[in-house]
Amino acid sequence: MASEKAALEQARRDFARSMLKESGSADPRIERAFELVPREAFLPPGPWLTTHHGGYVETPDADPIHLYRNRLVALKADKQINTGEPALHAAWLGAVAPRAGERVSHIGAGLGYYTAILSVLTLPGGRVTAFEIEEDLAEQARRNLKPFDGVSVIHADATRVALPPSDLIYVNAGVVAPPLAWLAALQPGGRLIFPWRPREEIGIALRVDASPAGFAVRALMPSWFIPCTGASREIPTIRPPRSSRQASAVRSLWPMAARVPDESAIAVYPDLWFSSAALDA
Template sequence: MEFAAQRQALVAHLRTAQDVSEPVAEAMLAVPRHLFVPGVEPEAAYRDEPIVTKRDAEGRPISSSSQPAIMATMLGQLGVEPGHRVLEIGAGTGYNAALLAHLAGPGGRVVALDIDEDTVEQARRHLAAAGVTGVEVLCRDGAGGHPALAPYDRLIATVGVWDLAPAWLAQLGPGGRLVAPLDLRGVQVSAAMERDGERWVSRSVAPCGFMRMRGSLTGTETLEVLRRDPELLLMLPEAREVGDVPAALDAAPTEITVRREEAAPPFTVAMGVALWLALHEPRWCVVSGDLGGGPGLTPGIVQPDGIAVLAAQGSLVARGHGAGGARLAAELAAHVRAWDAAGRPEASALRIEAYPGDPASRRKAGGPATGGTAGGQGGRDATPAGEPERGAVTSGAVTSGTVVIGKRHTTLVVGFG
């Protein structure tokens, strides 16, 4: 089979870095990824890297073929079995739908939804070129799901979702499972959720990063293009004034060393600190691109007078830029030390409960609601019931307490352990 050796090398690489289930490995060995990214050299198609396939008018990426590592993780969380009916939110290139079709095997069926007609047509062409059957690709806002073929055994979103759409929960059958890159104040985690009475509870959680969902389920996150070549993006959990970030980054930095020898991989450190900041620091941000240590995601704190970012290469450093850079670097270093002292909690240790219904209505009924403050936890203000993304830590330290986050359609209760 054409480029079979490259697929074998990719799967071998993934298996050295993470757990990959046998069914997922077989699917990735069988489905030719290069046919789903025809403008990319075949050798490049089998690297463990995401491939951007579409940008908007301002240069922001809006569609891609996801990194194979996170695809393998999410497919493992999803647990598709032969004969399953699967709904995918975000068709993209069609590659993930092809993997789902292989996993669902004879008798299964996959429906993939995408909001852009050109993306849908492209996915259809790719699936046909690869000889994949059992997949239907439709153009529509994924927030509404596809009730005509409900109930589904599994539902997966391959775009970052700010909230869980009521239609998704309604269209999953008994014993159904949902896997989605769920937003937690700007940090995404791949959460595998199952129904537990009236609520949905996570069965596994993994770090991830996806382009955000567009349409009626669009969230509060913002993405600003700081530079185009080389690409540099600023991601915020909600729109706010941040000043001239490119000019600040051009200024000589102030550096504070948090730890002189850092053994953990930079990505692991970055994701752990980003999650900590999201739960503690209302001014937090993520810079995506190359800040001098290679491409990647870099968490930090940004204000109109400057920005501080984390560098984790050999040593762990808080690097401040701009007029307020020194102050922000000191504050970022303090957060990193607190995360370190707490045992470096990671996304995999999270437990997420989702309570469907309007947050204000749930509060009246005595259910979880946003509001309140906790001393030393970032100084968040009290929150009006139902206001999105303004919930606060409600008890204890982050490793023992919980965070209540009010969304439009659900209330999330998030904690470690």
């Protein structure tokens, strides 16, 4: 029994070290957060279904050591709702660099694993508000996150409720266009990260930075998530990007009320548009 516990602790340390490497960051808090937050505490009892070569395979048993690999784990396999790939989230966390005391809105919390990691990364004094549209997942996430200070879970469609003022908005569902309300919640110097799905065949993580000049955008990496209810198929597209290459050239985001589309437009929606021009251009 002691040897099994030691093996699990070593697997968690190795996993956390690899997540820091995947983050592309030198921030040791990322490694510490992945080591401190036990993945098994945010999953149903094992054995678990993990993704492998495009499908699911069941772990040999309920030993949590199987969870410390870079694999998605099913929360609702019939709906293809999973707890996200750790390496991808590590890269996102490295890209947006959560800081102590920040206010975070986490959209698509699932059972709360990455909510917990965001909570650890914003200590001391941070606050994380997590939104989950699946009622049973939201209720379980509340229970899972009770040991974490400054965390609240809201069962709601995050495209239809007001987000609190946020220094970071972290979105774990595919978005055709972010709602204007998300941009309004983003505080000066704040960051929004989400998986942009302007076409079925395009999935790119975008980082949006709020400044007095507007919203700067940077394409980060390929990212594929299930659609975000209220911000995916429901959003009419006036002009989509022609290709992934064109979509990756995005440099700014404009509400229609601030500026109408010009020759730099890459994608156009009823309320906002993406531009290839930088804010200072």
